[in-house]
Amino acid sequence: MSQSVERALAILPLLARGPAGLGTVAEALSVHKSTALRLLRTLHEGGFVYRQPDGRYRLGAQLFALAAEAIENVDVREIAHPHLVELNRATGHTVHLALHQDDEVVYIDKVDSRYPVRMYSRIGKPVALTVAAVAKLLLADLPEAERRALAHRIEYPRYTARSTPDAQAFLRELDLVREQGWATDLGGHEEAINCLGAPVHGPGGRVVAALSVSAPGVVVAAEGLLELLPLVLRTADTISREYSGSGTGPAE
Incomplete structure (x- = not known):
C-alpha cells in the first residue's frame, strides 16, 4: 500500500471520533500541514470528508452512503x-x-x-x-x-x-x-x-x-x-x- 493511501485511510478513523482541524490531522499523521491539506482535499473531492464552516473536517456523506449500500448488499x-x-x-x-x-x-x-x-x-x-x-x-x-x-x-x-x-x-x-x-x-x-x-x-x-x-x-x-x-x-x-x-x- 502506498504511503499516501495509508495516510488517507488513517484520517478516516481519526474523524470518526469527531470533527478535527488541519493541525490536529497533521499532528496525528506526523506530517506537514500542507501534506495533510492535500490528503483532506482529495478525500473532500470524493465526498469522504466534509469541511465545516468552522474549518474543521468530519466524515462525509459518501462514506456513509457506501457503508449503507455495502451492508444492504x-x-x-x-x-x-x-x-x-x-x-x-x-x-x-x-x-x-x-x-x-x-x-x-x-x-x-x-x-x-x-x-x-x-x-x-x-x-x-x-x-x-x-x-x-x-x-x-x-x-x-x-x-x-x-x-x-x-x-x-x-x-x-x-x-x-x-x-x-x-x-x-x-x-x-x-x-x-x-x-x-x-x-x-x-x-x-x-x-x-x-x-x-x-x-x-x-x-x-x-x-x-x-x-x-x-x-x-x-x-x-x-x-x-x-x-x-x-x-x-x-x-x-x-x-x-x-x-x-x-x-x-x-x-x-
Whole structure:
C-alpha cells in the first residue's frame, strides 16, 4: 500500500471520533500541514470528508452512503451457509438461520439432521415468536421501547406446558437472553424438541440474524444439547466476523 493511501485511510478513523482541524490531522499523521491539506482535499473531492464552516473536517456523506449500500448488499445467508453446514456435520442436528422482519421472525436457511426424525420447519416459514430461541435472540436486541411494545401486542399461544405464558414472562426471558448472549427453547414449542441458539452480529454490533441447533429429546437430552453451547457460539462469532468484514484472513 502506498504511503499516501495509508495516510488517507488513517484520517478516516481519526474523524470518526469527531470533527478535527488541519493541525490536529497533521499532528496525528506526523506530517506537514500542507501534506495533510492535500490528503483532506482529495478525500473532500470524493465526498469522504466534509469541511465545516468552522474549518474543521468530519466524515462525509459518501462514506456513509457506501457503508449503507455495502451492508444492504451483504447476504448473511450466503456467508453463513457453509458454517451452518459445518455445524450440522459436527453435531448431526438440524441447524437454522433466521431474520427478523416486521413482527415476524422467519427462517432463511436450514440444514437437516442426519437422523430419521426430521423437523417440520421450512425456509420462509415464520417461527413461534414467544418460544423459539432464534426469535428470542432477535427480539431481545430491539431497543427497550420497541421490545416492550411488541411484547404487549403479540399473542401467547400455549403450545406446551413450557410455553411462555404472557408479556411479563416474555420480557423477563428477553432480559436474560440479552444478559447471557444466547437462548434456548426447551420444549416450549414442541414438547419433544429442544433448541439452542446464538446471535449473529452486524458491523454496528446489532443482532442481524440468529442461528440455532435443534434436536428431539429422544436423540439428545436438553443437557446434552447445552453442552454444544461453546461450539454454537463460536460458529455465530465466525459468521459475525465474516459478515462484518472484521475477519483476519488475507486480502486478495
